[in-house]
Amino acid sequence: SYVLTQPPSVSVAPGKTARITCGGNNIGSQNVHWYQQKPGQAPILVINFDSDRPSGIPERFSGSNSGNTATLTISRVEAGDEADYYCQVWDSSSDHAVFGGGTQLTVL
């Protein structure tokens, strides 16, 4: 089945840019969605269809997807962005949803 690979952790200083990657075989041909999950809370959708921001998500959050890597970029990182981030696709070859293993973002 389709596998999505994320780095376990990313650290960034406040005000800097964080980039969280999601690797998969020819993932550029897939629609990638990103979720933010803070401790004890349900995940929330922060990017859908590679680069679209749902209503209420700050412009600091953006996404891209090409080749074998999709990337979630968080500009001007704030302490409140500290969370786990998950990428997700729909594997149409086997009709099931796949999540990446998650990346813990630490704001230094």
Added chain:
Amino acid sequence: QLQLQESGPGLVRPSETLSLTCTVSGASISSSSYYWGWIRQPPGKGLEWIGSMHYNGRTYFNPSLKSRVTISVDSSKNQFSLKVSSVTAADTAVYHCATDLKFSGSTIFDYWGQGTLVTVSS
């Protein structure tokens, strides 16, 4: 505003069946827009999709769980349910219900319940 709330036992014995219900408010479960899904998260680990169902009966399941999972919809109560049979300690997790929006050949989980912890233990 669409909201989802999970309910069910927090403790299930090994080999028994885990049963959870998700109550939907702010939308009709008979809506053609959504599938209704379940996603779980073992303590300290990542998200795992379990399966999703449309009110018309169409279902999709995670192949790794398909043989043990049943999802059903009760439109009269605006609820949908999950059953996982023959549970083991590996099924211990926070279980979330979520809306599964299928669009342009993909799936987005755009609304989530807060989640309920189910522990499998004797």
